[in-house]
Amino acid sequence: MIVPRSFVKKMTIRFLPFSDAASDDLPLGQLLRLSLFQISVGMATVMLLGTLNRVMIVELSVPATVVALMIAIPVLVAPFRALLGFRSDTYRSAIGWKRIPYLWFGTLYQFGGLAIMPMALLVLSGDRTIDADWAGYLGAGLAFLLTGLGMHMTQTAGLALAADRATEETRPRVVALLYVSFLVGMAFAAVVVGWLLRDFSPLRLVQVIQGTAVVTLVLNVIALWKQERVKPMSREERAGPRPSFRAAWADYMAGGDAGRLLAVVFLGTMAFNMQDVLLEPYGGEVMGLSVSATTLLTALWAGGALVAFGLAGRWLAQGRDPHRMAGTGLLIGLVAFSAVIFAAPLQANVLFYAGAALIGMGAGMFAVSTLTAAMTMPTGSSAGRGLALGAWGAAQATAAGLSIFIGGSLRDVVNHWATGSETLAAPAIGYSVVYHTEIALIFLTLIALGPLVRTRALTPREPVKMGLADFPT
Numbered sequence: 001m002i003v004p005r006s007f008v009k010k011m012t013i014r015f016l017p018f019s020d021a022a023s024d025d026l027p028l029g030q031l032l033r034l035s036l037f038q039i040s041v042g043m044a045t046v047m048l049l050g051t052l053n054r055v056m057i058v059e060l061s062v063p064a065t066v067v068a069l070m071i072a073i074p075v076l077v078a079p080f081r082a083l084l085g086f087r088s089d090t091y092r093s094a095i096g097w098k099r100i101p102y103l104w105f106g107t108l109y110q111f112g113g114l115a116i117m118p119m120a121l122l123v124l125s126g127d128r129t130i131d132a133d134w135a136g137y138l139g140a141g142l143a144f145l146l147t148g149l150g151m152h153m154t155q156t157a158g159l160a161l162a163a164d165r166a167t168e169e170t171r172p173r174v175v176a177l178l179y180v181s182f183l184v185g186m187a188f189a190a191v192v193v194g195w196l197l198r199d200f201s202p203l204r205l206v207q208v209i210q211g212t213a214v215v216t217l218v219l220n221v222i223a224l225w226k227q228e229r230v231k232p233m234s235r236e237e238r239a240g241p242r243p244s245f246r247a248a249w250a251d252y253m254a255g256g257d258a259g260r261l262l263a264v265v266f267l268g269t270m271a272f273n274m275q276d277v278l279l280e281p282y283g284g285e286v287m288g289l290s291v292s293a294t295t296l297l298t299a300l301w302a303g304g305a306l307v308a309f310g311l312a313g314r315w316l317a318q319g320r321d322p323h324r325m326a327g328t329g330l331l332i333g334l335v336a337f338s339a340v341i342f343a344a345p346l347q348a349n350v351l352f353y354a355g356a357a358l359i360g361m362g363a364g365m366f367a368v369s370t371l372t373a374a375m376t377m378p379t380g381s382s383a384g385r386g387l388a389l390g391a392w393g394a395a396q397a398t399a400a401g402l403s404i405f406i407g408g409s410l411r412d413v414v415n416h417w418a419t420g421s422e423t424l425a426a427p428a429i430g431y432s433v434v435y436h437t438e439i440a441l442i443f444l445t446l447i448a449l450g451p452l453v454r455t456r457a458l459t460p461r462e463p464v465k466m467g468l469a470d471f472p473t
Contacts, residue, residue: 026165031174035181036223037103037158040216041151042185044110047212048074048147051193052121055205062124070140074148075401078394085156085390086245099164100228102157107220110150114213117143118206152397154220155182156390161227252387257452262395264326264448265370269399271441272333272363274407276400278431279340279356286344286428287352297356304360308332312368322372323452329365330442330449336362337435337442344428373452407434 026034048071056062056070088102120139159178166174189212196208253259275282279297283289308329315325339355342348374392411430 025167026162026170026174030227031162031177033225034158034162034223034227035178036219037107037154038178038181039185039188040107040110040219040223041155042182042187043189043212043216044114044147044151045182046186046189046193047114047209048144051190051197052117052209055197055200056121056124060121060124062121066124066137070144072401072405073141073144074151075398077145077148077152078397078401080149081152081156081390081394081397082387083245083390084153085160085393086248086387088157088160089248089387097228099157099161100224102153103161103220103224106150106153106155106157107217107224108150109146110154110220111213111217113143113145113147113150114209114216117147118202118209121205122202152393156393158223159393160390165227248387252391258388258391260448260452261370261373262391264445264452265374265392266395266399267441267445267448268326268330268366268370269396270403270406271330271438271445272359272366273400274403274434274438274441275337275340275359276404276407278407278411278434279359282340282428282431283352286431287347287349289349297353300353300357301360304357304362305364308361308364309368312365312372321453322369323449326366326369326373327446327449327453329362329367329369330446332358332362332365333442334439337439341432341435344432407437410434410437 056067084102088099090098092098093101116139120136120143124136124140162174162178193208193212197204279301283297312325336355336358339351339358343352343355374388411434413430414433415430
C-alpha cells in the first residue's frame, strides 16, 4: 500500500512539534540552527541564577548580600532591552545587516563576561596574592554586567531576526520555539554543570565557567551564520537621519494599547513569580513535607501549565479574546494562592498540592494569552519588531527579577519582626504575607486589564490557529 505524500506531510505537521513553524523564507533547518542562541542564553542563565549563586555562598564563602547584588546586575540591565531592540531596528551597515551585528557583539559581551568571571570570583572570595578588596568587587561586577548585557542583547536581536524572517502566520510559533529552546538550554546546563561541579575545586570552577564561554561562542556563531540576507546600502542611505528612540517609543505606545499591556505583563508576572523560591520551602517548613514530596510540586506546577496550554489552544481556535483568557488565568491564580494559604491552618496536603497545580495553570494561561495579545497588537508605523520584543522582554525580565527578590526579602523581614510576638511567631506568617501580596497584585492586574477587555468586547476576532508549537515558556 502506497501512502500519499500529502497525507504524510499533513500528519507530520500535526504531530511533530514545531514543524508548522517553518516557512519558505525560514526552513526548519535554519530555524533550528537559529534557535541555538537561545541554548547559550539558557546556559548563561543557569550559571548566573543557579550554579554560581550556590558556589559563591557555600564553597567560596562570599557574603550573601554581595551575591544578591551581583545576581541583580543582569536584572538591572533588562530595562535596556527596548533600547537594544530599537537600535537593531534602525542599524545601518554597508552590507545592510541589522540584527547580525547585535547578535555578534552580544555574543562577545556574553563570552567576555563568562571568561573573566571565575578569576574575579576567586579574587572576591579572598583567594589572591595581593591585598586589594576592590579588585574582586570590580572584576565580579564587570563580569556579571558583561554577561547580563550580552544575554539581553543576543536574545533581543535573535528574537527580532526570527520574527523578521517568519511569516505572519508562523511568527508566534517561531517565537514559541525559541522560548522552548531557552528552556532546553537551561535544563541541559543544569544537568551538565551540576555533574561537572560535583567534586568542587577552584580549578574545576575555572574550567566549567570558561568552557561555558567557549560553548556560547561556538553555538552563537553557528546560529547567526547566513541568517540575515545581505542588502547593500549606499553611503547616502547610511548617512540619512535616524529616528530617535523617544519618537519610536511614543509611536509604539500610540499604535494601540501597548503601554497598558506592558503594565499588565509586569504586574501579572510579579503576581505569579513572587513565590518562585518560596513554594518548596513552604511545603517543607510549614506543611512538614519531605524533600521528595516537595520535589513533586514542580511536576504539579508543570502539569497545571500544560493543561492551561491545551485549554488556551482550544479557546484561541474558537476565536476567544486573549485578554479575557488572561483574566481567566488571573482568577485561577486567586483560587490557587487562597488554597496554598488555607492549606497551612488546615494541614491539608491535598489542598496544598492542588494550589501548586493551579498556580502553574493560572501562570500558563496568563502567559499564553498575553503573548498572543502582544504578538497580534498593532503598533505605530516606525515601531519595529525589535522594539516591541525588547519592550516585552524588558517587562517580563524586570518583573520576574524584582518579584523573586521582593518575595524572599519580604518573607525574611516579616519573620524577623514576628519573632518577638507570641501570636505571630509562626513559620507560616512570612509566607502568608507573600501570598496575600500576590493576591493583591492579581487584583491590580485585573484592574489594569479591564480596559483592554472592554475595548475589544464588541470586536469580532478571527480564530487563532495554535498547536503544540505555540506553547511559550
